[in-house]
Amino acid sequence: MTTLAGLIHHFAALLDPADGNAALLSTWITSAQAKGLPHLHAFxxxxxxxxxxxxxxxxxHATTAAPKASTTKPS
Structure with a gap:
């Protein structure tokens, strides 16, 4: 369980979008596949x-903010 928790923790850190996450994901995938956890292999x-x-x-780096309403009044 400790191994799985550690892998999940490291993956969760990748969910904060940042440059370089693609390379970090490659490292994470390699590490996860080496652990012998079948469900993680499927993931x-x-x-x-x-x-x-x-x-x-x-x-x-997308925003989740709601779009601003238009302040332009029709003529």
Whole structure:
């Protein structure tokens, strides 16, 4: 359980989008696959299936703020 908790903790840190997360994810995947946890293997295979989208999500600095309402009044 300690191994799994550590891997989850390190993966969670990648969820804060930042430059370089794609390389860190590669390291994390290699480490996770070396641990012999079958469910984690399935998770890493899923990440690798759509790696471009995962990399974009982990490095994208998107905002979650609601869009501002238009202040322009119609004529």
């Amino acid at each position: 890493t295979r899923g990440l690798e299936k759509d790696r471009a989208a995962v990399d974009a999500a982990l490095s994208c």
